[in-house]
Amino acid sequence: MMLNPKKLAYIISIGTLVTLSLSLTGLYLSRLFSKQESEKQEKEKWYLSLYEHNQDGIISVDLHLQIIGINPAAERIFAIREEDYKHQPVSSLLPGIIEEDREPIREMFVRTFQGEELRYETAIVTDQAEHIDISLLLAPVIVDHQFAGNYIIARDITEEKRTKERIRYLAFHDELTGLPNRRMFNQSLSSMIEAYRAMQKSFAVMVMDIDRFKMINDSLGHIYGDIFLQEMSGRIIEVLEGEQGVLARMGGDEFAAIFPEHKDAEHTLHLAERIIQATSTPFHLKDNDFYVTGSMGIAVFPEHGEDAVQLLINADTAMYEVKKQGKNGYLLFSQEVHTQLQERMELEADMRKALDRSEFILHYQPQIRTGDVSMIGVEALVRWNHPTRGLLYPGVFIPIAEETGLIIELGNQVLREACRQMYAWHQAGGPLIPVAVNLSSRQFHQPQLVEQISRTLQETGLAAEYLELEITESMMMDATISFDILHQLANLGIRISLDDFGTGYSSLSYLKNLPIHKVKIDRSFIEDIAENSSDKAIVSTIITMAKQLNMDVIAEGI
Known part of the structure; x- marks a missing residue:
């Protein structure tokens, strides 16, 4: 076929363009598929790496x-x-x-x-x-x-x-001793109450506080204090071995236990006695033996409380009663203890009102010199003229005042009234003799004691030489504090008398270094002096020593 050369040129050009387009399209598609394949392989490598x-x-x-x-x-x-x-x-x-x-x-x-x-x-x-x-x-x-x-x-x-279990363990156990802590003890006690209420059975709860633990902690440091607590917990665990009880450390030096096998009071009290005996054995720490004691209170479910709070309150009440009676013992809560607690709480409430109502009065005991039977002084003795209970003596209310801190206010009132009355007697022509007033430990350590006493003397008009302050040996345990206070009082002209001499931590260094003007022999040495040769010898020795030190001596309670 004969073609027009011009048309042929067009056909060839178009064909070439089509071929070129197809080639370019094929190349693009090839690169696209290649890229997709490459991306796929890349993703597979990523996934494989993630997997591997x-x-x-x-x-x-x-x-x-x-x-x-x-x-x-x-x-x-x-x-x-x-x-x-x-x-x-x-x-x-x-x-x-x-x-x-x-x-x-x-x-x-x-x-x-x-x-x-x-x-x-x-x-x-x-x-x-x-x-x-x-x-x-x-x-x-x-x-x-x-x-x-x-x-x-x-x-x-x-x-x-393991970490979660450790956290859970620490949440319910004491890290130092490994014993259950307060949280776990309270849960165990609540569960025990529910179970025993359903079974109509009884169990006992014990709380114990270590007496004199603070002394170990302060003198040896917390490291030895921790060692002591670990050994103490070990001793109690050993005593309770074989008993189905729960022993816990409630914090500090306080322990608590549940005795589910409360067969009778005798069995529980026997356990308590063994624990107290274990605590009283000396602890060897830092090359020294340390003696501590324990005070324990016991309450029984449901007799002494039908819920955890009341049981623990009553056990605590019994424990604090042990402390008041001299520590180192145990006590089963009873209605009598409860009555005493209620009476103490009522007296505390009444005492706060009594201070405002001036219900406290002073009686004065004369101090007689036997040589010429002359009165050389008087001692102020506080009494509480209670509106409903009548006249109450110090043994009833002074311990409560000391516990609550009211002793400071009461002591200040007694001091002021004694100084006022003695000045009034002097002004009325009475003998110029001093009045002796007891200082409590809290009073002695209150801030600005010297300023307080000096101000009282100025306001009442009594000369300092006619005021005698009676202190106990326990107030002088911290020599640095007592030395400064006593010398400041003596510099004012006030006389210092050492009360209950021979019954506390007696040390002749007190008499040597402190401005003490009079020694008061305790009543316990005087009561049997006619029959007891030992008392006679002790009193004779104290009198001889005091005379050699140019001190006055007075015998209490004749």
Whole structure:
């Protein structure tokens, strides 16, 4: 066929352009597919890296329950090798799981084939008998909207679980002694109350405080204080061995226990006595023996309380009663103790009102010199003219005043009234003799004591030489404080008398270094002086010593 050369040129040009376009399109598509393939391979590498280097163990399982992959983390956690388990049924892993969890996990596998994602915590035991806690996630694998198998994702939670258990342990135990703490004790007590109320049975609750523990802590430091508490708890545990009780450290030097086997009061009190005996054995700390005692109170459910709060309050009440009676003992709560507590609480409330109503009055005991039977002074003795109970003596209300801190206000009132009355007697022509006033320990250590006494003398008009302050030996235990205070009082012209000499921590250094003008022999040495040769010798010695030191001597209670 003859073609027009011009048309042929067009045809060739068009054909060339079409061919070029197809070539370019093919090249573009080729590069596009190549890029997609490269991205796919890149993603596969990422996923493979995630699979290979994941800290969680991953086991791939197909639709036939055959293992098709195990990553290195799973090999490490389960202590297995991929080549030993690949293409094996997934059930071949079950023997490594603790026996009680095998059936629940088998049932979970069945449920995952219905598209559920399930979690479970269990433990495995390796061939080396190593116990490993694991968290399992059974997750279905979905490919093109079709279920294709599942992943078993395992995480080693052994350390995490130990940490949680440690935190839980510390939440309910005392870190120093390992005993249950207050929180756990209260929970145990509440549970015991519910159980024993249903069974209509009784049990005992004990609270104990270590006397003089502060002395060990202050003198040796907290490290030795901790060692002491550890040894103390060990001794109590040893006593309670074989008893189905709960012993707890409530804090500081306070312990508490529940005795569920409360057969009778005699059995419980026998246990209490053994514990007290164990505490009184000396503790060897820092090359020295330290002696402490314990004060214990006991309450019985339901006789002394039907709830935890009342039981502990009553046990505490009995314990503090032991402390008031001299410590180092135990006491079973009783109605009598309760009555005493109620009376003490009522007296405390009345005492606060009495101070405002001036219900406290002073009686004056004359001090007689036997040589010429002349009165050389008087001692102010406080009495409480109670509106309903009548005249109350110091033994009833002074301990309450000391406990509550009211002793300072009461002591200041007594001092002011004694100075006022003595000045009034002087002005009325009475003998120029001093008045003796007792200082309590709290008064002695109150801030600005010297200024307070000086101001009282100025306001009442009594000369300092006619005021005699009676102190006890216990006030002088801290020599640095007592030295300064006593010298300041003596510089004012006030006379100092040492009360109850010979009954406390007597030290001749007090008489040597402190401005003491009079020694008062305690009543206990005077009562039997006519029959007891020892008392006679002690009194004679005190009198001779005082004369040699140019001190006056007075015998109490004649």
